[in-house]
Amino acid sequence: xxxxxxxxIPGPTPVPxxxxxxxxKHPIGHRSGEFIQIQADVTANLKxxxxxxxxLLLLTASGTGTMEAGIINFFSPGDRVLVIxxxxxxxxxxxxxxxxxxxxxxxxxxxxxPINPADVQAALTADSAKAIKGVIITHSETSTGVINDLxxxxxxxxxxxxxxxxxxxxxxxxxxxxxxxxxxxxxCSGSQKGFMVPPxxxxxxxxxxxxxxxxxxxxxxxYLDLGKYRKDGAPFTPPVNLxxxxxxxxxxxxxxxxxNIFARHxxxxxxxxxxxxxxxxxxxxxxxxGSPAITAVSTPAAEEIRKVMKKKxxxxxxxxxxxxxxxxxxxxxxxxVCDRDILSALAALExxxxxxxxxxSNGAGVAAAAQILSSK
Ligand SMILES: Cc1ncc(COP(=O)(O)O)c(C=O)c1O
Numbered sequence: 001x002x003x004x005x006x007x008x009i010p011g012p013t014p015v016p017x018x019x020x021x022x023x024x025k026h027p028i029g030h031r032s033g034e035f036i037q038i039q040a041d042v043t044a045n046l047k048x049x050x051x052x053x054x055x056l057l058l059l060t061a062s063g064t065g066t067m068e069a070g071i072i073n074f075f076s077p078g079d080r081v082l083v084i085x086x087x088x089x090x091x092x093x094x095x096x097x098x099x100x101x102x103x104x105x106x107x108x109x110x111x112x113x114p115i116n117p118a119d120v121q122a123a124l125t126a127d128s129a130k131a132i133k134g135v136i137i138t139h140s141e142t143s144t145g146v147i148n149d150l151x152x153x154x155x156x157x158x159x160x161x162x163x164x165x166x167x168x169x170x171x172x173x174x175x176x177x178x179x180x181x182x183x184x185x186x187x188c189s190g191s192q193k194g195f196m197v198p199p200x201x202x203x204x205x206x207x208x209x210x211x212x213x214x215x216x217x218x219x220x221x222x223y224l225d226l227g228k229y230r231k232d233g234a235p236f237t238p239p240v241n242l243x244x245x246x247x248x249x250x251x252x253x254x255x256x257x258x259x260n261i262f263a264r265h266x267x268x269x270x271x272x273x274x275x276x277x278x279x280x281x282x283x284x285x286x287x288x289x290g291s292p293a294i295t296a297v298s299t300p301a302a303e304e305i306r307k308v309m310k311k312k313x314x315x316x317x318x319x320x321x322x323x324x325x326x327x328x329x330x331x332x333x334x335x336x337v338c339d340r341d342i343l344s345a346l347a348a349l350e351x352x353x354x355x356x357x358x359x360x361s362n363g364a365g366v367a368a369a370a371q372i373l374s375s376k
Pocket of ligand 1: 011138142167
């Protein structure tokens with residue numbers, strides 16, 4: 001049906017109507033007093049969401065742009081960094097780091113498995129010369145639906161003393177990432193994820209320790225030179241209308257409250273996982289390590305399922321990436337997603353399984369989800 005599309009992918013995520021309406025306003029000059037006030041308001045609310053008093057910089061860039069900024073501002077060519085990865089986005093950090101001449105050492109886990117914090121601890125303990133200048137990690141690995149134990153890994157990084165650079169692209173606004181409490185140095189995210197805003201903006205939080213590293217970092221930079229954004233919040237023309245939209249979405253988030261936002265994402269993760277099991281399908285991430293933003297389901301019927309979901313039910317699910325193409329489908333439950341959306345998507349999934357004659361489609365999946373949604 002026309003105009004009935006339901007996005008259940010991990011970004012871009014659905015956008016509330018009042019946020020869309022904010023986008024439709026006339027643009028205003030970014031040097032006007034009115035805009036400067038809006039930017040100040042948005043930055044204060046972003047800091048609330050990021051749970052930090054660190055500087056919070058807003059870039060006209062997607063998440064990958066913030067990742068690049070997170071590398072080029074704090075290191076010099078030849079610096080050693082430890083890149084921790086267990087999926088496509090973690091691997092991207094290694095690619096970005098290598099592109100700028102860093103000496104990359106890696107701690108990995110197979111796709112679909114969480115990083116073992118003890119492996120990180122071992123790599124850092126072995127570095128008695130303190131050659132590792134930074135540790136880089138993807139918190140919620142969107143390609144596999146695995147969330148890494150950032151809190152424990154960060155403790156090992158703190159014991160070592162390197163900077164910690166975090167991709168919180170699909171964990172910010174979905175689960176607790178208390179930047180100041182944990183002492184995270186550089187934290188990256190993007191507007192089209194938990195922020196309920198269309199793509200186009202990226203956010204980077206930078207600690208005092210990271211600014212110290214910035215002073216001696218020698219990788220060439222210009223547009224993504226964070227020092228420029230620190231000095232003047234908008235050194236280049238910012239996406240004025242996206243910032244109007246962000247102002248509206250952050251107001252909504254403040255009304256809901258951080259704890260409620262996190263609880264909603266966790267509830268949706270639990271409901272999807274219970275339903276998938278009851279439908280006789282296989283979860284890609286093990287229990288206890290499922291991302292609150294996305295649930296990946298392993299099935300050779302992944303592409304057929306996605307096709308029917310789209311054609312018959314107007315629900316868009318994400319496919320598998322790289323070698324997981326055709327092997328998994330991914331249900332995004334990030335941002336502006338309510339219990340009804342989850343139940344609708346899961347009911348449509350059961351209908352799809354019935355049509356394709358695969359898995360179990362006796363209503364047990366929806367019942368399992370409904371049980372979780374009603375009890376939490
Ligand atoms: C965990 C993670 N990191 C980085 C990115 C890259 O973000 P972008 O596509 O906005 O550049 C994504 C995008 O889905 C992501 O999920």
